[in-house]
Amino acid sequence: MIHRTGRAHPARAALASACLLALLAGTGIVSRPLPASAQEAASAVQDVTLSDVVLAFGTTRLEAPRLTVSGTHLSKDEIAAILRTDSPEPWAARLGRLNAASLTIPELRFVHAPKDGARQSVVYRDVAARDVRAGRIAELAAAGAAIAMTGVPGAPAEGTGTYGRIAARDLDLAALARLYGGTGERPADPKGAAAPALGPAQIVYSAFSVDDVIYTDGSGTTARLARLEGRDVGGRPIPGGWSGAVDRLTEIDPDRIGDAERAKAGAILADLIEGAFAGAVEARGFALSQIRPGRTAGRPDASEQPLLFEIARMSASMPRMEPGSPDAGASFGLEGLSFSQGATRGRLGRVALTGFSPASTAAALRRLSTEGKPGAEPKPDAKPAPVLGTLSIEDASLDLPVEEPAKPRGKPAPGRAAAVEDAVRRAAREKGAERGAAAQQPPAKIMRVGMRSAAMTFGPMRDGVPTTSRLSLSGITLPAASVSEVPGLGSLAAYGYGDLDLDATVDTAWDEGKREVSVREVSLSGRDMGSLRLSGTIGGIGPEMFDTDPAVSGLAMLSATAKSLDLTVQDGGLFDRFIAAQSKVLSLKPEELRQEYVTASVLGVPVILGNSPAARAIGAALGQFVTKPGRLSLSARTKDAAGLGIAEFGTAPSPGAVLDRLDVTAKAE
Incomplete structure (x- = not known):
């Protein structure tokens, strides 16, 4: 793969192909000064040809062996003045004077050689600009380009690539010069805060397209792109320009x-x-292929x-x-x-x-x-x-x-039989080698594992935390055997489930003013299984709960309180399968086992929970649900509006002591 210090270079090449190319066509060239006697009359419409023109700025060099400016009123000296590298006049002002019926460059070279020793070169073919007025090009096209990168730190060898046809419409060279070259320093702010980037927003071009991009780096990784296109592309001038900003980032x-x-x-x-x-920007037909020649014995490792x-x-x-x-x-x-x-x-x-x-x-x-x-x-x-x-x-x-578990090998055959068996194995290995190792492997x-759809929505942010969030997953499909070691799900295969089909939802909202988190929905459902839905309110949740320091967030967690809880269980066939499977294990009839669970629910649960009216209501609802599975609903609210603290849960002498502080309702339908 491409080393991190080299990643900016392909990006720079792409920018050059779709955007910088236009700048090169109009600004990336400076000619040798011509004698005054050779200047043409400015008022005449003429064709002007310049040879071996070069522009060098910073670590970038642009070269055009031949440039033809056709249908222009500008003289050679005026064109040379527009393209002078050392001119004190800003590029944007000079480009605003550029007018021509067309600009043609048979070959345009772009060379970038930063301080890290890397070198990137792009050669554009048959560059043509049509209808140039006040530095704005109506149509710009290049037949294609070739790119090469060498000396990239960490890259094993040279990277090469090609572009197909490149085109742009309504390209503003002056705007591109402002964006690419920058506008200077940011104005000072007396409070020490950084001011916004300078300059108004401006459209660089109304449309662009690049066809058939192929690039292969030194490791053998090849990237392909059938087409890249966009419209209404522009930006704002920033200090140091876009090019300078990218250079400064790569230096860090x-x-x-x-x-x-x-x-x-x-x-x-x-x-x-x-x-x-x-x-809008759109890319079609992207493909990245990587070939690694290494192989291990037998089946190659996946990597x-x-x-x-x-x-x-x-x-x-x-x-x-x-x-x-x-x-x-x-x-x-x-x-x-x-x-x-x-x-x-x-x-x-x-x-x-x-x-x-x-x-x-x-x-x-x-x-x-x-x-x-x-x-x-x-x-x-x-x-x-x-x-x-x-x-x-x-x-x-x-x-x-x-991976299939390895089958145990039998005991070796004694005497002559062992020698015959070894010979057969050697012959099989030799025959397999001739046909290829892959042919031997089953x-x-x-x-x-699949998922039909998923959606994650996040609301306004507060101190880096979304105040509302919702996650919904639909149609999660996977073999039941794949979750055999997951607590609570490991027995699903034994209950007769082959492939699971699950849905899940989590919906929460944080109210900073109330210092509350509303768990609006936590639900899980499965096809031919049923569903579980949970909602509630947690108090004592302030901004410190989301602090990146574990000590701060951990201490804040101790102040959290539970205020309400609503639980709904809807059976869709899972409970009956559970009864059938367990009855076989215990050698009981399903109805006998069901009756035992009813007794445990009606009598045992209230005893565990303190035998209060709320405990007996919970036990009775559970008994009805076990008798005839349908819908079980449980609702709990704290009697104290402040809620029940986490520490109080841990220090309560019994479950009944906690239940006594709640208003509970339970029913089965």
Whole structure:
């Protein structure tokens, strides 16, 4: 795989292919000064050709052996002035003077050589820009590109790749120059807080597309992308520019990061989060393949087998974030996701994240970046916490190979029979070697785990904690034998269940003002089994309960109190199967065993719970449920409005002492 310090380089190449390419076509070239006698009249429409033009800035170098500017009123000197590297005039102002019917570059080279010794080069073919007016290109296209990366720390060898056709519409070179090159330093804030990124939001291009991307790194991992396209893509100028921000991030070693580097990274990330937006971006036909040549004896280890990872479609929408405005909400989606490695296979039909906004994270990162600075106020609540929105998953499945237990070998045959047996085994091994080791192995037994749908919704964040959350899982399917060692589920196979089909829901809400957590629903249900539903209220839950320091959160937990509990059990066939299985084990008739459970419920449970009226009500309801399983409901409320503390549960002399402090109702239907 690609080393972490090299990951920014493919990203930079992709940016160059879809976005930076346009800048290169209009800004990435500077010619050698021409004599004044060779200048053309500015008023004449003409074609201007420049040769061996070069632009170098920082660690990046751009080269165009030939550039033709057609249908322009500009002279060679005026074009040279626009493209001068050392011009004191900003790029955006100069590019605003660029007008031409077309720009053509047969070959455009982009070379990036950062300080870590890595070198990235991209060669674009047949670059053409049509209808250039005031630095804005109506249509931009390149026939393709080739990329190569060498010297990437940790990478075993050179990485190479190609792009197919690249195109963009309504591309604003001046806006791209502002974004890529930056706008200088941030204005000072007397309170020490970081100001928002400079510059207004601006659209760079209305649409772009890149076809047939292929990249192979030195380890043999190959990534393919059939098509990448987007619309209404733009951003805000940030200090140092997008290119400078990426360079500064790659210079930070996450393994040796200190407070100063962490603050620096926080400020850069906040700039990048707020600095980019897109109406829509879509990628189709992504595939990642990795081949590992190593093999072990017999069947290859799973980690050594070829890996294939595919995504049919990826999509994203990232609305612009306006300072002081409500979060617009971004969305991300994956469709047709699958992977395979040997007998292990997985699939996700669809994954979607909606209502997500990183604005709160950017704000927290800015606060973190100013901690410790003179004049800066402490920000104890500055925890990066984006608005998470809703994550949904559909049609998930996972196939896992199950290792069969080894069969015990028989005793060796005595004398001559042993020699004959050894000869037969050697012949079988030799024959198997000729046919391949894989042919000798029986197909692995497969266990399939699936899920029809899942949804996770998170409400507004408070100090990094969602105030409301809901998790729902539908159609969780798995073999009953796979949970044989799970407490409470291990006997399901013995009750006659082959494949389980389960649903589960957890729905909670935190009210900081009341210092309460409402457990609105915790439920579990199974096909041909039944359901269990739980709800209740827990008091004494304040912000300190979610502190990252275990000592603080652990101490706060001692102040939690139970206020209410509602429990509903609906039988759907599980209890009758339990009675049938247990009666066989105990050599009793099912009705005899059922009657014993009725007696234990009506007489034994009240004794255990203190024989109070509430205890007898619980016992009677249990007895009715065992006699004729249906619905069992239990409700409990503390007599004290403050609730019953956790410590009081632990120090109560008996269950009856706890029950005496509750108002309890129980019934069976």
